[in-house]
Amino acid sequence: MTVPRALTIAGSDSGGGAGIQADLKTFQELGVFGMTAITAVTAQNTLGVQGVYPLSVEALKTQIQSIATDLNPHAIKTGMLFNAEMIQLVSEQVREYNWENLIVDPVMVAKGGQSLLLEEAVEALITSLLPLAKVITPNIPEAEVLTGMKIVTLDHKKAAAKKLHQLGAQHVIIKGGHDILGDTVSDLLYDGQYFEEFTGPRKETKHTHGTGCTYAAAITAEISKGRSVSEAVTTAKSFIQAAIEEELGFGSGHGPTNHWAFNKTRF
Numbered sequence: 001m002t003v004p005r006a007l008t009i010a011g012s013d014s015g016g017g018a019g020i021q022a023d024l025k026t027f028q029e030l031g032v033f034g035m036t037a038i039t040a041v042t043a044q045n046t047l048g049v050q051g052v053y054p055l056s057v058e059a060l061k062t063q064i065q066s067i068a069t070d071l072n073p074h075a076i077k078t079g080m081l082f083n084a085e086m087i088q089l090v091s092e093q094v095r096e097y098n099w100e101n102l103i104v105d106p107v108m109v110a111k112g113g114q115s116l117l118l119e120e121a122v123e124a125l126i127t128s129l130l131p132l133a134k135v136i137t138p139n140i141p142e143a144e145v146l147t148g149m150k151i152v153t154l155d156h157k158k159a160a161a162k163k164l165h166q167l168g169a170q171h172v173i174i175k176g177g178h179d180i181l182g183d184t185v186s187d188l189l190y191d192g193q194y195f196e197e198f199t200g201p202r203k204e205t206k207h208t209h210g211t212g213c214t215y216a217a218a219i220t221a222e223i224s225k226g227r228s229v230s231e232a233v234t235t236a237k238s239f240i241q242a243a244i245e246e247e248l249g250f251g252s253g254h255g256p257t258n259h260w261a262f263n264k265t266r267f
């Protein structure tokens with residue numbers, strides 16, 4: 001039996017709700033062996049980010065090399081990449097190792113407003129990494145930065161998704177968490193030909209720290225098992241819906257989502 005394996009290249013969140021920690025918990029819950037290459041260590045809790053400590057490009061390069069030359073991940077996710085040098089390096093290594101199942105979560109800003117990507121790195125993200133992506137998963141503010149378009153309506157979302165596809169991403173998912181408030185939340189998937197919407201009830205809660213990381217990690221886990229992008233997003237949407245609905249409720253600020261809610265019937 002082949003064990004599905006996924007690599008996350010991202011930042012560490014000491015609070016455990018986002019970043020590497022969210023990715024590993026999600027991989028584990030979905031039956032996927034998780035591996036990590038850490039870009040930066042952050043000091044975070046539910047109130048915000050208290051510190052960002054990037055690793056050297058050399059340290060990142062060696063971590064990815066160690067994994068690539070022995071452990072053969074079936075899918076690779078990127079999260080917080082912090083600066084242009086790290087984006088350049090990851091792009092080179094994705095090409096070098098012929099990694100086709102690349103899921104790019106273009107993390108820019110934490111919920112509390114702290115920057116997790118330097119402004120000057122956006123261009124590298126667009127020109128170097130985005131064209132290598134099988135799937136890119138921006139939220140609305142990230143899609144606005146990447147496209148230079150204002151996104152309010154569904155037509156705006158569709159136009160932005162088309163632009164991101166033209167820039168080279170094979171599949172684009174524009175997430176709806178930042179949409180104008182309604183009873184539902186819809187994520188829009190575009191594969192270059194068709195649009196598909198994934199819709200669920202909106203939960204009124206402040207405990208949404210790490211939703212984007214968790215969702216992209218669930219997509220990555222499913223793709224590492226050989227699922228299609230549409231199948232992977234279907235499972236990921238159920239996973240994040242359960243993780244938000246069954247809230248854990250701790251911390252004085254934006255608490256983490258519940259990574260074991262999706263599987264809780266098994267315990």
Ligand SMILES: Nc1ncnc2c1ncn2[C@@H]1O[C@H](COP(=O)(O)OP(=O)(O)O)[C@@H](O)[C@H]1O
Binds near residue numbers: 138211237241
């Ligand atoms: N309040 C909510 N209720 C239900 N689903 C949500 C809610 N907020 C976000 N989601 C879902 O969580 C995932 C992440 O969305 P989003 O919040 O837009 O990303 P990010 O965390 O990157 O800002 C998406 O699948 C979105 O539909």
Ligand SMILES: Cc1ncc(COP(=O)(O)OP(=O)(O)O)c(N)n1
Binds near residue numbers: 110112208210213214
């Ligand atoms: C280390 C680290 N990486 C990514 C994020 C952003 O996570 P996200 O899932 O977008 O959730 P919020 O920060 O928006 O709650 C992070 N905070 N830390």
